[in-house]
Amino acid sequence: MKGKQIGAGRTAEVREYGEGTIVKLYLEDFPAEPIRQEFKVSTYVYNQGGVSTPRPVGQVEAEGRSGIVFQQIHGRSLLSLISGQPWRLPVYARQLAALHHQLHQLEGSPEIGRHKELLERQIVAAPMLTMEEKTAVLEHLRPLPEGNRLCHGDFHPDNVLIDAEGAWIIDWMNGTSGNPAADAARSILLFSMGSMPPGSSLAARVVTGFIRQKLTKIYIREYLSLSGYSYTEIKAWILPVAAARLTEGVPAGEKENLAKEIRRRLSALRKHQISPGVHDK
Numbered sequence: 001m002k003g004k005q006i007g008a009g010r011t012a013e014v015r016e017y018g019e020g021t022i023v024k025l026y027l028e029d030f031p032a033e034p035i036r037q038e039f040k041v042s043t044y045v046y047n048q049g050g051v052s053t054p055r056p057v058g059q060v061e062a063e064g065r066s067g068i069v070f071q072q073i074h075g076r077s078l079l080s081l082i083s084g085q086p087w088r089l090p091v092y093a094r095q096l097a098a099l100h101h102q103l104h105q106l107e108g109s110p111e112i113g114r115h116k117e118l119l120e121r122q123i124v125a126a127p128m129l130t131m132e133e134k135t136a137v138l139e140h141l142r143p144l145p146e147g148n149r150l151c152h153g154d155f156h157p158d159n160v161l162i163d164a165e166g167a168w169i170i171d172w173m174n175g176t177s178g179n180p181a182a183d184a185a186r187s188i189l190l191f192s193m194g195s196m197p198p199g200s201s202l203a204a205r206v207v208t209g210f211i212r213q214k215l216t217k218i219y220i221r222e223y224l225s226l227s228g229y230s231y232t233e234i235k236a237w238i239l240p241v242a243a244a245r246l247t248e249g250v251p252a253g254e255k256e257n258l259a260k261e262i263r264r265r266l267s268a269l270r271k272h273q274i275s276p277g278v279h280d281k
């Protein structure tokens, strides 16, 4: 079953598999639940229509590993397009924001899980934070509006493939039903702090510093203008999504930066509570 490898990430490798299909093969011993979730959410999104996503064909076992077979897309990721043509970044960043807004028009369903409940579980399980810090993050999360729209949960330029037909959204393992503002906050966190998976192409790794800052700025401007959200509504979710990200298999350096950012935001909140007249910028 040795098909040609066409992609690899932190959780899986992707290989050609049959006519017009690929298999996403998860690492050995990867837990079954998130794989079921990816199949469930991909199928939910595919059946809803409204955004393009590769057709999920079925779940398989191969070489002692679990996999999902999907329709093959012959395209390039937005990340590789950005790194190949950085001068076109404004166009790609606006396209990314428009796609995100488009998927947020779709309804979620409790059947795919509720985003706030997932965040709560992840914050409770987060390493590096004290009990007091976790409690403060959970208290901040509690009053935030739950929402019932489709959320991708990991929306970044490597999870969008572009071909002659248009844009395809992949990698729905973290998909839930929730508040689009929370999903946008997660993307902003990824653009500004997320590290590239080990083994990413050189092209992907040059997308750093200046390009990330510009991507973040243009994405925010475009997403706010399309969605009608204020930045304050989105910013409120950065703290809980940052704490939840600590549970993911991200490099130690990124976790340190996340923990610092979380503490900075918690202390800004505390100051704000003590003197409500003072607004953080």
Ligand SMILES: Nc1ncnc2c1ncn2[C@@H]1O[C@H](COP(=O)(O)OP(=O)(O)OP(=O)(O)O)[C@@H](O)[C@H]1O
Binding pocket: 006, 007, 008, 009, 010, 011, 012, 013, 014, 022, 024, 054, 070, 071, 072, 073, 074, 075, 077, 154, 158, 159, 170, 171, 173
């Ligand atoms: N349906 C598809 N058709 C063609 N190529 C695909 C398809 N699905 C995935 N790929 C390729 O494989 C790469 C990895 O796929 P995907 O993003 O689903 O997994 P991952 O990155 O390992 O997941 P995670 O982000 O959870 O670590 C993609 O960036 C893309 O290049």
Ligand SMILES: [Mg+2]
Binding pocket: 009, 158, 159, 171
């Ligand atoms: Mg991916």
